[in-house]
Every structure is written in C-alpha cells, then in structure tokens.
Amino acid sequence: MINAGQLVLKRWEPNWAGELTAAITESLPELKPWLPWATDAYDFAESMAYIERSVDSWAKGDEFNYAIFTTIGELIGSIGLMTRPGPGALEIGYWLRTPFAGRGHMTAAVRVLARVALTLPGIERVIIRYDAENVASGKVAEKAGFTETQRITLDPETPIGSGTEIIRELRS
Numbered sequence: 196m197i198n199a200g201q202l203v204l205k206r207w208e209p210n211w212a213g214e215l216t217a218a219i220t221e222s223l224p225e226l227k228p229w230l231p232w233a234t235d236a237y238d239f240a241e242s243m244a245y246i247e248r249s250v251d252s253w254a255k256g257d258e259f260n261y262a263i264f265t266t267i268g269e270l271i272g273s274i275g276l277m278t279r280p281g282p283g284a285l286e287i288g289y290w291l292r293t294p295f296a297g298r299g300h301m302t303a304a305v306r307v308l309a310r311v312a313l314t315l316p317g318i319e320r321v322i323i324r325y326d327a328e329n330v331a332s333g334k335v336a337e338k339a340g341f342t343e344t345q346r347i348t349l350d351p352e353t354p355i356g357s358g359t360e361i362i363r364e365l366r367s
C-alpha cells in the first residue's frame with residue numbers, strides 16, 4: 196500500500212471487480228480513444244480477468260498494478276508499473292474515473308509511484324508513453340517532472356490513437 200496524500204494506492208484485489216467495472220463503464224468516453232481494452236463490450240469478466248492477471252504479475256514480478264482510492268474509500272482509477280522497457284527502467288500506465296478527473300489526482304499518484312520506483316534496486320529511469328494527441332496524459336507526465344526523450348511513429352494499422360507516440364522519462 197502506498198500513501199499519496201489524498202489518495203491511497205493498493206494492490207488490486209478480486210473483490211473490487213464490481214467497482215472496477217462500474218468505474219470503467221462510466222469512464223468509457225474518455226478511455227476509449229486511448230486504451231485498446233476500453234470498449235463498449237467491457238464487462239465484469241474482463242475486470243476479474245484483469246485483477247487475476249495483476250495478482251499473477253505481482254507474483255512473477257513483471258507488473259505491479261494498484262487500484263487508486265480516495266481516503267474515504269472511493270475507487271477512482273488504476274496505476275501500475277511495468278517491466279517491459281527492460282533492465283534499469285519501469286513504465287507507468289494509468290487511467291482515472293471520469294467524475295474524479297481534473298483535480299490533480301493522477302499527477303499526484305504518478306509523482307509518488309515514480310518516486311517509489313526510483314528507490315527500487317537497479318531502477319534508474321521511469322518512463323511514460325502516450326499518444327501525441329492525448330493532451331491530459333501528456334500534461335500529467337510533464338507536471339510530474341518527466342521530460343520528452345522520443346517520438347515514435349507507429350504502424351499505420353494501429354487501431355486507436357494518432358499514430359505518433361511520445362515517450363517521457365524521469366531519472367533518479
């Protein structure tokens with residue numbers, strides 16, 4: 196569990212699958228343009244599968260996903276660390292439940308999780324990847340202190356997004 200001021204980050208637990216489904220369903224208009232798994236077909240079974248995968252990934256050490264709660268217990272989003280950039284680096288991914296957006300919550304969560312990540316043995320860099328047109332995600336990364344290092348042109352067949360991805364990073 197990570198205390199982030201007005202927020203608490205907790206490892207995902209299966210009994211939150213119902214609330215996760217509700218959070219995603221009501222946020223679909225904001226999530227769909229950027230997250231390939233966010234579709235109108237999203238349901239409880241997908242939430243349960245995500246949480247079970249998250250529990251497995253923690254055990255394997257390849258992904259560390261947290262539910263984000265307010266201090267009064269509202270589930271307001273998700274944030275995680277992924278090992279996919281390879282040795283020395285972790286990648287942060289996130290989404291926020293729409294009614295709670297625009298209050299600085301994700302910037303606060305990213306700041307804290309990046310700080311935690313950079314204290315882990317061998318981790319020198321934390322990165323965030325986002326679509327060039329995803330203004331909100333870019334602002335979160337920028338406000339949390341991440342600097343742009345790369346712009347990547349994606350395969351034109353990519354089903355969502357503008358086709359250009361920006362990578363920002365924070366170093367220890």
Ligand SMILES: CC(C)(COP(=O)(O)OP(=O)(O)OC[C@H]1O[C@@H](n2cnc3c(N)ncnc32)[C@H](O)[C@@H]1OP(=O)(O)O)[C@@H](O)C(=O)NCCC(=O)NCCS
Nearest residue numbers: 229289290291296297298299300301302325330331332334
């Ligand atoms: C990206 C996201 C997590 C931001 O969460 P949030 O808690 O609303 O972010 P913050 O309140 O910390 O806002 C950070 C900045 O982004 C700005 N912002 C938020 N939403 C915005 C929008 N739709 N358009 C433009 N700017 C936006 C905020 O105004 C703030 O900047 P400011 O302080 O200069 O005003 C949320 O919009 C989201 O879940 N988006 C869909 C999923 C997604 O894109 N995930 C990331 C994939 S890489």
